[in-house]
Amino acid sequence: MIKIRKDDGPFEDRPRRDAGQGAPDNTPRYDNDRPQRDEKRGPRKFDKRGPKRGGRDFFGRRPEAPPVDDDAPSKSEVVTGHRYNDIADIDDQILGLLEKRAFLIRKEGAWRKSRQKSLVDPQLEKLLRGAFDRSAGRLGLDAKLTKQLFTLLNQFSLADARKKFEGEGYKLAPRVEPVSAGIAGPRSFRFTRMMLAMAASAGARATLSPVTMNAPNKDLAKALKQVGAPIHWDDDFIRNDGGRTLEFEGNMAFVGEDKFNFYMLLCLALGHAGRCKFTGKPSLQLLDAASLNKVLPSLGARVVPMNPNNPGLPVRLECGGAMDESVTLPGGIDPDFAAALTLAAWSFPGGLTVKGLTAQARDRVAEAVAVLTACGIKAELGKDSVSVSDGVPAIDPQPQLPLSVPLNAMLLALPVLSGGRINLEGAWPRNEQADRVLEQLRALGLRVDVATENVVAVMENELPESADIPLGASPDLMPLALALALKVGDARLSGADNDVAVELLDRMGASYEIDGDVIHLKPGNPQWDGTWFSPEPVWSMGCALAAFAVPGIVLENHGEVTATWPEFWNFYNSLPTGKMKPKPEREKKDDTRRRIKIR
Structure with missing residues (x-):
């Protein structure tokens, strides 16, 4: 049986309205609006004609109204707090049971692997699915959703186990100084x-x-x-x-x-x-x-x-x-x-x-x-x-690989966030998405010069007091768009249906309104608190840019960026100069050495 704990949550430090003031836990608590029961004399009854003397006491004085506490939570807040406590407690127990289930199936898979068998036992899965469907039927749960849920539950045992986060995380607090850097941009x-x-x-x-x-x-x-x-x-x-x-x-x-x-x-x-x-x-x-x-x-x-x-x-x-x-x-x-x-x-x-x-x-x-x-x-x-059209491709033996638009757009945006200039080695692609990025950066005061084999961006103008940032309509560019919006302060950001962006704004305590598909970010002083597990490496990079406007963002899984783009953190931490530490050289085997047998 799942036990529900109601003594924690966002309102645990506030007294509840139904709590008896000073009453011990084992004594009955009364509500002043209800008839009270005396153990010996039975229930006390109200006079149906209403209170005598117009609510005055024996001496004709009106009772003083109770003091009003402006900081006390409203009734809706109290109800929301109760619901949060109950549901959050159940969710916590569900996740705990899920972790145990994944461990048991993973343990079964390890045993089967040691005997050169498949990780999943088909007979065991069949029995578990049957029991799952029967239980769902007794509870009246939707059959289609429960089948999807069973499949999803099995994925936790097959997927890589997420390491428990320990420590302080990776804090992003870059130096906000004009950059003067150059780098070979990652190819698409x-x-x-x-x-x-x-x-x-x-x-x-x-x-x-x-x-x-x-x-x-x-x-x-x-x-x-x-x-x-x-x-x-x-x-x-x-x-x-x-x-x-x-x-x-x-x-x-x-x-x-x-x-x-x-x-x-x-x-x-x-x-x-x-x-x-x-x-x-x-x-x-x-x-x-x-x-x-x-x-x-x-x-x-x-x-x-x-x-x-x-x-x-x-x-x-x-x-x-x-x-x-x-x-x-x-x-x-x-x-x-x-x-x-x-x-x-x-x-x-x-x-x-x-x-x-x-x-x-x-x-x-x-x-x-x-x-x-x-x-x-x-x-x-x-x-x-x-x-x-159909045909036979004519492929260059050494084709030119263009720069990646989402990744290099973040590099080009660095002068917008901190001033200065940056030089990217590589060919900037010619497509509509790449053109939209350059148009957006130029609208924020950046001068961008595109050559055959490199791109140079210099911050020449002042950052506007307000701006429209439509790049968020593309999911690949939403991390960059959010960082730019935070730097401007008063910005209208497209892509209101992006749950990750809204989550980050809430974590920062930013002031914003959503109107249709536009997030209107209002000027304020966002502050970061706690740690965050990034859903994708591109969002980790977006947080690295957002830290120029909201310093102190802490990531739990910054290492995933290295697997996608190995040079990113090395370059980011070396700003404003961008002079990275050299890569460790691979040790070469000395083929001239021989083993001599001494008799």
Whole structure:
């Protein structure tokens, strides 16, 4: 039985209105508005004609009104406090039970792994699911939601265990001084992966460099190698030797945890008749793979989940039917799938026209169109559609990789936050998203000069007293947009449906109003308190920028940024000069040494 504790919560330091003043816990508490009961004489009754003497006492004096406490909580606040205490206590117990459940299943998986068996026992899962459904039925809970909940509960045992946070965290308190720095900007991770997929599918030789070998890039390289691509990589490059194309028939590819990798391989396989399988990490087991079947039948294919209890991976792809030359995407389709389908369309007979692109999907598709154009494939992007012709890609042996817009936009914004100038080495991409970033930064007083191989940003003008910041409409740019809005103070920020942004504003105690899809941030003095677990590395970087306006933000998981962009914290901590510590050199083996045997 779950016990509910009611003596804690946000109002535990305030007396409750129903509490007897000075009465011990074991004595009855009375309410002055109700008849009181005497143990010997029975209930006391009120005079129905009302109080005598007009409420005066024996001497004709009116009783003094009780003092009014302006700081006392209102009745609604008291009720909210009670509800918070009750529900928060139940949530705490649920999470504790969830941790125990995950531990037991993880322990079972370790035992099975030691005997070379699969981590999950199918018979045990079947019995647990049956018991779960029966209990949910007795409680009258929604059948569909409870099935999803059971699947989600199992993910906690398969996912990496989150380390308990201990210590003070990583405090962000940068020096607000004019920057004078230069850095080789990180190349676009998505462009890199799309170019690698193009080279592998076309059987072309290509070397991609410089490359940040993070998990998404490495996972795609491994997956392409599993389906026949001759790929090799090191710390800063990926090379496809060419000479042979991809072979999907009868193969299984492990795509890691990035859904865009899965979508690219899936769409590239549509041009190959046969069956193949895709699997990945636990996070992709909850992917809504069935939604893809709203589009795939028009392309002569379908996906079938291999585990009926999971909506996502692993899945089996069956393809080889007649393919339409035009498809219309439903409204809820993933924008990443639209980009992957566009990228693979050159390999379909007669090409493909994709209609029904949303604003977010159009940004993703624009990246794919840039890659196709660089490979000599004709692709035309319209307002809500894209048309790709079939053909043979012509891939440069050493293609130029453009800068990443979301990551390098944060570097370009540093002079806006602290003044000064910055020089980024690399080619700034030419697309609508990149143009919107430059337009926004220039509106805040930044001068940006874009050259062929570098970008220079200098803060020449004063920061405006108020500003409109529409960059928040793009989820990739919302962390940057929030940091800029906090620096301006009086700002109207697009993207009010972003829960992470609203959560951070609440944690800072910022004053704001939400009107439709706009957050109107008002001038004030936001202050940070406590620690925060960032949901994504890009949000950790956004907090690093926001700390120029709200110093003292403390992150619990700042190390995840290093896995995505290894140089970020080194560069950030070296500001305003940006002179980073040199990388430790890898120890080289001395091949000249010989072992001499002494007799």
